[in-house]
Amino acid sequence: MSNPSSSAQPLISIDVRIEQVDIKGQYIQLAAPIHLSGQLHTSELQSQYGQTTKGAALPLQIGVDEAGRGPLLGSVNVAAALLPAAWSGLIEAQPLKDTPLSVLTDSKQLSEKKRDRLYPLVQQYAVGYIIAEIPAAVIDQINILQATMLGMRLCTEELLQAVAAHLTAVGHRFIEVLIDGNRCPDLDSGKLAKAGIAPAMLDCQAWVKGDGRHTSIAAASILAKVSRDKAMYELDAQYxxxxxxxxxxxxxxxxxxxxxxxxxxxxxxxxxxxxxxxxxxx
Known part of the structure; x- marks a missing residue:
């Protein structure tokens, strides 16, 4: 399998601070801003997903995972990742064989050294990704479950909107959003519809231990875990x-x-x- 090239391709950087959100019909001012960061390889998006197979557009599979629900300190981090089409699927089917991400699996099963090595590779080879940091003040404000669900929702929506802005006829392709866990976030269908993504084309699935099952969730687990660890090391330097x-x-x-x-x-x-x-x- 050839590796999608990451050199000399247009990159869309994503850097968003969210201070107000709609949660279950209530528009609230957050106790602290939520920071979303990431990027989209626009030429890779077109080359990977712009083509059709037998007249049908290739489906997109976005994996979403979190890190840091249990600690008493700092943010809970959530990430969403879109891998190249040939690299997306069940880990047991080995779609990552002979790729730079060949050792990718659930981040908890990997040593910190391996996670740190994979982190820049996932960023380099993912077609697109978003990382959200939900600070402790927001966790205290809306509780850890709602904070995690909010992070999953915001990551997914931000990545889908970026994809929709750079992929032709995105509304006519099937999109799978694979969530690690036992429940899906409530996505804003109105916001996605404005971006051209029809609700009927979007399938959100919750997978218990999904980071050990799907490559896209495993990629998101690396982004979430390592980004949170980096934040912890920064706090360690401070305190x-x-x-x-x-x-x-x-x-x-x-x-x-x-x-x-x-x-x-x-x-x-x-x-x-x-x-x-x-x-x-x-």
Whole structure:
């Protein structure tokens, strides 16, 4: 299988700050902005998905995953990824064999060294991707489940809108959105319809442990996990006495000891019980 070239092709950079959102019919001001970043290889999008097979447009498969639901500190990160057509599918069918992403699977099954090596490769070879950072203040505002669902929704919508702006007749092609987990976010069908994506052509599927099943979800899992780890290392540099590089915000004994001794940080999730109790005891 030939590797899609990533050199000398037009790149659309995506950098969005979202301060207000519609959640279940209620328009709310977020406690802190959500940052979305990513890119779209527009020429690769056309070469991979612009053609037709037997008169039918190739379907698009977008994988979505998250990292950081359990920690007491920092953002929950969500990513959406669109891989080249020949690289998309079930991992067990080995569509990534003989590609730069051949070792890609669920990020939790890979060492940090392998994840770090894959991170720039996924960014380089994905046709498009989006990463969202949902800060602790928003998690506290709407709860961790809703924050994660919101991140999945925003990543998916932003990537689909970017694709729709650069792919001919996107409304006539089937789009699969594959979510890691047991539920799909409520996508804004009105917003997508304005972009030319008909709701009837969009199929959102929830896959439990999907990051070990689908290449596109596995790619998203790498983006979400490594981007969150990077944010944790930045916090560690800012607050070295908390040992964040080791526990990455999870409720380890060392983390809780640091909180008890040094106090709660602005980046801690105040709605989570251990942090709430620590605040009450101050």
């Amino acid at each position: 070295p006495e908390y040992g964040i590089a080791k526990h990455k915000g999870y409720p380890t004994r060392a983390h809780m000891a640091a909180v008890a001794t040094l106090g709660v940080l602005p980046e801690h999730r105040r709605s989570f019980a251990p942090i709430r109790r620590a605040l009450e005891s101050e």
